Amino acid sequence: MKILVPVKRVLDYNVKPRVKADGTGVDLANVKMSMNPFDEIGVEEAIRLKEKGVATEIVAVSVGPAKAQETLRTALAMGADRAILVQTDDEVEPLALAKIFKAIADAEAPGLVILGKQAIDGDNNQTGQMLAALTGWAQGTFASAVNVEGDHVSVTREVDGGLETVKLKLPAIVTTDLRLNEPRYASLPNIMKAKSKPLDTKTPADYGVDTAPRVKTVKVSEPPVRSAGVKVADVDDLVAKLKAIGVHS
């Protein structure tokens, strides 16, 4: 079974994002970028399935600028077998991404597509679900456990009430949650080997997908600065203050 793993290059999770002075977006110049952590969990899960003998090949895919090659190389160094970069400098929205992944899924015929439940930059949480709709495949989102059994996969999902397990017929779409696994580090020998693994470069046009944005960003701004708190002397003081600001009557 082949597994397709989309990975996105995003602002590193340790970097404090800064909004551009003109309010058009987050400043990405000269800041550390790395693989979306949810996607990293997806790569790790695919590798574990391969190590268990369930999967035979892992194909990592990224849609983004030429630099996204580095993210794909990380996936290859972790253990993916080959990679496809769909190169574009445009910002690609979830629907266009899902269309590209659908086209790649048609060509590659994977048994599973494992995506991060969301990317930590846009926090959209849409691409996996849209891909499921476009392919007509079953979906198991927010996975905290994935078990392939014959021609089915059972996915334990983190839902509000606790855990829910769904059984999906393959091929299927899985999106990862944080507790699915702890991704491995790419070792130096594997980073060296990754250099010679195949990486194809394509464009959205190769898949007949128009990436023109459907959403217009009006303005991006920093979250409001939290104002300093005040100390209250006692409960009466607290009640008086709450009344003064209209929270308590």
Place this chain on the structure above:
Amino acid sequence: MTNPGMDADIYDAFIEQLQRYVRERLIPAEDQLEELGRVPDDILAEMRDMGLFGVTMPEQYGGAGMNISQYVGFIREIAYASPAYRSIVSINIGMVCKSLLGFGTEQQKEYWLPKLATGSIAAFGLTEPDSGSDSAAMKTRAVRDGNGYVLNGTKRYITNAPFADMILVMARTNAEPLPKNAHVSAFLVPRDAPGVSIGKPDGKMGQAGSQIADVILEDVHVDGDALLGGEEGIGFRAAMQSLDNGRLSVAAASVGYAKRMLDAGLKYAMERKAFGEPIANFQLIQAMLADSKAEIYAADCMLNDACARADRGEKILVEAAATKMFASEMCGRVADRVVQIHGGAGYLKEYLAERFYRDCRIYRIYEGTTQIQQLVIAKNMIRDYAG
């Protein structure tokens, strides 16, 4: 000729993984490391898997082929965590592998280097109870015995000896001191060779995760192929050759640890409040932060320059000594300031500042004390002046 080292893309990708590994795995394991007195087995296994033991080794022996600048960059990153981690890899890489690469026979390289690249631990046995760099006083003897040698003597302060798989032992093959230290030879001695025993680990001021102990050799028989390079008399040269790199490694460790300490000092200064505001707002605290930042930067620049020169094939005896001296002294000053920024908390075991302060004291001592570096630098100045 310039040594380009390994592919820059691969190196950068590795450093990125290493930075995460250091922060997510090595630092959280520090308390366990202190308690155990050694690197925990699971961490050591991970370090092996990460390929940390083979970074400078040529690819043909299973390594990554880093040049000196890259190696020093690697040390700077790993030394952000406890010095015990650097200690366990740098003795393998900087001392034993370097001696093997420079002086070993092809057969010795093929046998030992792939083992060391994948994390067999090596120790380096030069120092003795009554001698160190003073080879004329060396007492450990190697006497010819058929095809091999019989070794007797005691080596002191041998880092990693308690868990080493192999020890590179310097021993005299001639009773009389010979010119150019030709009475000293080097032997590749398996730790489990009959007659090799390890003393009780010495109690130390800091670096609880790394161990030093005596290595006692009693009628240890080794075969002829244990003689480094298959040649008597090259032991001291092999030992000395690893020193320039060793000095840069300690300088890099000083820079890496100073960065860690300053990060901790800054965090504390931002969080700790006095007179209703963070102490980082006070100018006398700011002076300590700023001086530390500037001195770390200076040491970093010295390291970059010394390494670039070494990679261009220049002799860097003076630069390595100056960098080691400045960086380790700088690290001591930063440690002192970070304790001071912490105030009373800096004196308590509960805070890391106290451990940092003890851990880095040795940087001004090993691989040549500050005073030895001063001698090296001044002697060269005088020699150059005299022409």
